[in-house]
Amino acid sequence: MTDKPSRNFSRGLAAFQKFVSQSGPAASASYTLLGSILLFTLLGYFIDSKYDSAPTGVLIGLGIGLAAGFYHLAKSIWGGRS
Amino acid sequence: MSATNAGHASASVMDQVGNNIIHHVSNSDISHPLIHLPTLFGIDFSVTKHVLMLWVVAAIACVAIIIPVRKYLQSSRPIPKGWMNLLEAVVQFIRDSLVRPNVGPKWVMTWAPLVLTFFFFILFANAIGLIPIFDLLGAVNRFVFQVPANNNHNFINQLLHGGTTPTGNFNVTAGLAVITFFAIMVAGIRAHGFFSHWKNLVPHGLAWPVYIILIPIEIIGMFVKPFALTMRLAANMTGGHIAILAILSFMAIFADMFHSTVTGLSAALFSIPMATAISGLEIIVVLVQAYVFTLLSAVFIGMAINVHH
Numbered sequence: 001m002t003d004k005p006s007r008n009f010s011r012g013l014a015a016f017q018k019f020v021s022q023s024g025p026a027a028s029a030s031y032t033l034l035g036s037i038l039l040f041t042l043l044g045y046f047i048d049s050k051y052d053s054a055p056t057g058v059l060i061g062l063g064i065g066l067a068a069g070f071y072h073l074a075k076s077i078w079g080g081r082s
Numbered sequence: 083m084s085a086t087n088a089g090h091a092s093a094s095v096m097d098q099v100g101n102n103i104i105h106h107v108s109n110s111d112i113s114h115p116l117i118h119l120p121t122l123f124g125i126d127f128s129v130t131k132h133v134l135m136l137w138v139v140a141a142i143a144c145v146a147i148i149i150p151v152r153k154y155l156q157s158s159r160p161i162p163k164g165w166m167n168l169l170e171a172v173v174q175f176i177r178d179s180l181v182r183p184n185v186g187p188k189w190v191m192t193w194a195p196l197v198l199t200f201f202f203f204i205l206f207a208n209a210i211g212l213i214p215i216f217d218l219l220g221a222v223n224r225f226v227f228q229v230p231a232n233n234n235h236n237f238i239n240q241l242l243h244g245g246t247t248p249t250g251n252f253n254v255t256a257g258l259a260v261i262t263f264f265a266i267m268v269a270g271i272r273a274h275g276f277f278s279h280w281k282n283l284v285p286h287g288l289a290w291p292v293y294i295i296l297i298p299i300e301i302i303g304m305f306v307k308p309f310a311l312t313m314r315l316a317a318n319m320t321g322g323h324i325a326i327l328a329i330l331s332f333m334a335i336f337a338d339m340f341h342s343t344v345t346g347l348s349a350a351l352f353s354i355p356m357a358t359a360i361s362g363l364e365i366i367v368v369l370v371q372a373y374v375f376t377l378l379s380a381v382f383i384g385m386a387i388n389v390h391h
Contacts, residue, residue: 027374031314032306032310035310072306
């Protein structure tokens with residue numbers, strides 16, 4: 001009688017473990033995309049505010065951030081499949 | 083005239099609310115440290131509140147993890163009981179679900195200790211921000227020991243300045259992310275050798291003009307990973323506290339806006355249940371954020387070991 005719930009619980013935990021281990025690369029790809037856009041846009045903003053060059057720095061930063069972020073996203077998606 | 087006065091009063095309450103929120107989540111002032119220590123090599127080693135909280139977290143980690151594990155290892159009991167049983171389950175879950183699938187069976191025992199240290203340290207640092215211990219001490223200090231609030235030399239009064247969550251400080255999370263940054267490099271170099279690790283950063287066999295674009299992007303990626311770890315943890319830990327304080331501030335804002343205590347108390351009917359609900363959510367956030375930092379660190383270390391192009 002008590003075996004069934006405990007078996008279900010351990011099966012649930014095993015499924016949770018499986019999803020957790022599979023979610024890592026996706027989480028890393030999304031955070032790298034977000035991080036690179038944020039980092040380079042902020043860097044561009046900092047350069048703009050220092051050298052009074054707005055909006056060139058922000059735009060260049062955003063471009064570099066997007067390129068780097070999407071490259072790493074693509075690498076996570078297609079790199080994991082090969 | 084009265085409208086102007088009301089406008090000024092309203093603005094001042096709004097300013098006070100904003101300042102109070104920032105004051106509650108930020109570190110205490112370095113110019114008024116809790117413990118004065120000398121400046122060495124241009125670095126002021128004086129202890130601010132977040133540094134004190136890091137010491138407290140280290141002490142808790144020592145008492146809750148290191149001492150029980152050492153005691154258990156010294157005893158001849160094969161089956162853990164009580165607290166050690168829970169610890170074993172957590173350690174096993176992180177080792178088998180996070181570290182092993184990412185770094186592989188060969189390196190699991192090398193990197194599991196670092197990842198577990200991250201998890202427990204961040205978990206305790208996040209959780210300590212939910213415990214209103216200094217607020218309680220402040221109340222005891224004020225009403226039992228009759229210490230006035232403006233006595234800035236009193237140690238408990240000094241402790242009331244600044245937030246209690248060290249992981250809400252970007253410097254703390256940056257420190258943790260720097261450890262991950264070097265761990266990624268060490269993992270890659272140990273797995274493939276020094277030169278192969280750097281060569282593995284970019285895919286092999288491409289036309290040379292492609293490398294002109296790819297090499298800078300990969301170098302950028304090296305720094306983006308710890309930056310993402312830094313921002314994510316600190317922003318999430320600060321965000322929850324700001325949300326709770328902002329919702330609680332509705333009472334003061336509404337009372338001031340309508341010049342009525344009853345309106346303020348009516349806002350409490352909404353604010354207090356909402357703040358309680360978000361505090362409950364924060365308990366989950368504390369666990370999830372420690373877990374996500376640990377997961378991402380394991381993934382980044384694993385990416386340096388198992389290179390896919």
